[in-house]
Amino acid sequence: MEDLQRLIERHQYIGKAGTAFIYAILVSMAVNFFWTPGHIYSSGVTGLAQLITTLTGRYAPIQLSTALMLFVLNVPLFVVAWFKIGKRFTFFTFISVALASVMMRVMQPVTLTHDPLICAIFGGAINGLGTGLALRYGISTGGLDIVGIVLRKKTGSKMGTINILFNALIVIAAGFVFGWPYALYSAIGLVVNARVMDMVYTRQQLLQVMIVTGRPKSVIDSVQNHVRRGITIVHDAEGAYHHDEKEILFTVISRYEMYEFREAMEESDPRAFVSITETMRVMGHFYEPKL
Structure with a gap:
């Protein structure tokens, strides 16, 4: 090893x-x-x-x-x-x-x-x-x-x-x-x-990601295996069309990590609704790899 x-x-x-x-x-x-x-x-x-x-x-x-x-x-x-x-x-x-x-x-x-x-x-x-x-x-x-x-x-x-x-x-x-x-x-x-x-140099460009999924555990495990990011869970969401139970996940990634994030979503829940927006600034703890 x-x-x-x-x-x-x-x-x-x-x-x-x-x-x-x-x-x-x-x-x-x-x-x-x-x-x-x-x-x-x-x-x-x-x-x-x-x-x-x-x-x-x-x-x-x-x-x-x-x-x-x-x-x-x-x-x-x-x-x-x-x-x-x-x-x-x-x-x-x-x-x-x-x-x-x-x-x-x-x-x-x-x-x-x-x-x-x-x-x-x-x-x-x-x-x-x-x-x-x-x-x-x-x-x-x-x-x-x-x-x-x-x-x-x-x-x-x-x-x-x-x-x-x-x-x-x-x-x-x-x-x-x-x-x-x-x-x-x-x-x-x-x-x-x-x-x-x-x-x-896209490592410093931050993106907020919102994921609406019926398979939260699978998504969380896959995302955290691909990128080192914390994820916030909002429980008891409901889809307005089929009225099925959903969970909402929030995280922040860098644009540099977009490829790994897409791979994680394809593996875990390709039918999940994902919204990605640019983030001006993050306050509090945000992991950055050591240079």
């Missing part, structure tokens, strides 16, 4: 490392192929690293590279993640940031277009895809992702929303450095980045 557990963990580590490498390639493409040629700033620490590179290139004798500053600025955040989120999470965060810094140096910039709108949209979409993919598989991309996860645990806010609030300063900086039209293009890129990230 222990050997099987070790084998599973080894495959998980390999999968996370592979995801970190994919993220590194995507963020490097966003920076080198779109954002830098289009004078567009990224979100979070990557955007701050770009800003430092721009300012040192203009006003300092030595220009500090975006790749170097991306890693340096993340060092204090590694410490926060170590104590507030988890050691394994921090380890893979370090790997993803280090790989991103290396790939930014290895992948030579390619100017596909100078159109700032195209650069903003495509750069934001590619970076959002990479960031969301990394977070989906339990890896942080560093920077505001770490801050966002810590704040989300306390406030329930979505990652994209938190990033938009923090990145207002980046947009203002883009206005001062490149001109206010570029501030608008950077803002468009940030919104695209946030939306794509929220579409890919």
Whole structure:
């Protein structure tokens, strides 16, 4: 049994490392192929690293590279993640940031277009895809992702929303450095980045589920075998058409768990009435898997 557990963990580590490498390639493409040629700033620490590179290139004798500053600025955040989120999470965060810094140096910039709108949209979409993919598989991309996860645990806010609030300063900086039209293009890129990230990283999107069933025990057992969620039971409900006895079950799941939930319902009571609605916030105890 222990050997099987070790084998599973080894495959998980390999999968996370592979995801970190994919993220590194995507963020490097966003920076080198779109954002830098289009004078567009990224979100979070990557955007701050770009800003430092721009300012040192203009006003300092030595220009500090975006790749170097991306890693340096993340060092204090590694410490926060170590104590507030988890050691394994921090380890893979370090790997993803280090790989991103290396790939930014290895992948030579390619100017596909100078159109700032195209650069903003495509750069934001590619970076959002990479960031969301990394977070989906339990890896942080560093920077505001770490801050966002810590704040989300306390406030329930979505990652994209938190990033938009923090990145207002980046947009203002883009206005001062490149001109206010570029501030608008950077803002468009940030919104695209946030939306794509929220579409890919669905673990924080919560759904309230109401189940009306005549087989409550079977449904509860099946759902709890597939997803780790508590369920509230409302007894003595009655169907208005056949006047048969029903039970109403309430639970909250993440959008990430929808596939497992559907499997559970197909196994236990495929004829049950199920209503699913988005939940803005959950107060009280709600289990979240450790990252």
